[in-house]
Amino acid sequence: MARKPWQRSPHDRPRHKRPLPRGRLRSAPLGADGPAILYGWHTVKAALENPARRIRKLLATENALRRLKDEDVALPVEPELVRPDLIDARLGPDAVHQGLLAEADPLHAPAIGELAAAGIVLVLDQITDPHNVGAILRSAAAFAAGAIVTTARHSPEATGVLAKAASGALELVPMVTVQNLARGLEELRQRGFLLVGLDSIGDGDLAALHLRAPLALVLGAEGKGLRQLTKATCDHVARIDLPGEIKSLNVSNAAALALYVVSRALASA
Numbered sequence: 001m002a003r004k005p006w007q008r009s010p011h012d013r014p015r016h017k018r019p020l021p022r023g024r025l026r027s028a029p030l031g032a033d034g035p036a037i038l039y040g041w042h043t044v045k046a047a048l049e050n051p052a053r054r055i056r057k058l059l060a061t062e063n064a065l066r067r068l069k070d071e072d073v074a075l076p077v078e079p080e081l082v083r084p085d086l087i088d089a090r091l092g093p094d095a096v097h098q099g100l101l102a103e104a105d106p107l108h109a110p111a112i113g114e115l116a117a118a119g120i121v122l123v124l125d126q127i128t129d130p131h132n133v134g135a136i137l138r139s140a141a142a143f144a145a146g147a148i149v150t151t152a153r154h155s156p157e158a159t160g161v162l163a164k165a166a167s168g169a170l171e172l173v174p175m176v177t178v179q180n181l182a183r184g185l186e187e188l189r190q191r192g193f194l195l196v197g198l199d200s201i202g203d204g205d206l207a208a209l210h211l212r213a214p215l216a217l218v219l220g221a222e223g224k225g226l227r228q229l230t231k232a233t234c235d236h237v238a239r240i241d242l243p244g245e246i247k248s249l250n251v252s253n254a255a256a257l258a259l260y261v262v263s264r265a266l267a268s269a
Helices: 023-027 041-048 064-070 083-090 130-142 160-166 181-190 228-233 251-268
Strands: 034-037 055-060 100-104 122-124 147-151 175-179 194-198 214-218 236-237
Touching: 023 041, 034 160, 041 055, 041 064, 041 100, 041 160, 055 064, 055 083, 064 236, 122 130, 122 181, 122 251, 130 147, 130 160, 130 251, 147 181, 175 181, 181 194, 181 214, 181 228, 194 251, 214 251, 228 236, 228 251
Parallel strands: 122 147, 122 214, 147 175, 194 214, 194 236
Antiparallel strands: 034 100, 055 100
8 A cells, every 4th residue: 555645664764763853843043043833824825935934844733734835825835744643742832823733944134224214013011921912913004004023032933823813923023133122212312203102091192192104112021011211111001991880901912003093194194
């Protein structure tokens, strides 16, 4: 009986002499030399369609590979046809990979000086939950934000869970990494950005502020909010006035609502 593509003979030479460390497969820090691990249909498809993303390796199940071909997605590397449980073993049982896993080079992380002094950028003050950052990336892509600025420390890695939560937005919104957030904000100010911090107990309603582009919307971590130095560096610290009893939102929800408010204000300015 002919062997399936994912079945190996005992005489086949293994691809690696020994497995790569599990942590290395799971994630790679921003700017690291190691591969970014991308999984899930939208995440991997967006990476395959991004000419700026170099794919090192692609694992695909038979169904996922058929779907890629049906949607005419060009494959920059020869895929390895595998069983779903092999990807499960690489990622863990809770990862919803939909039959696709890619190892890729990290994307270029521009400096603040490379950003266009126009539109909106988001600045994240030590938001560490990759699900939240991924969701914020998705909203940033939806509202055509120019970039997300984050810190080298106290930030999640641009891979794995974050990339899956971003649902392809990691390929669309540049991520800028700074060593010191206050200095990064000052650099944005020097480039003409209005710095607006978002806080549930901010001084005024975000919708009532006189806003202009370029604008940097600064978001704080869940629970802690903006740090004191970050608040002091902002031109304004505003809140979103909510009609209900609960006056604060999850940071990714707050980011989406704030982007809507700011985009409307800038469009009518």
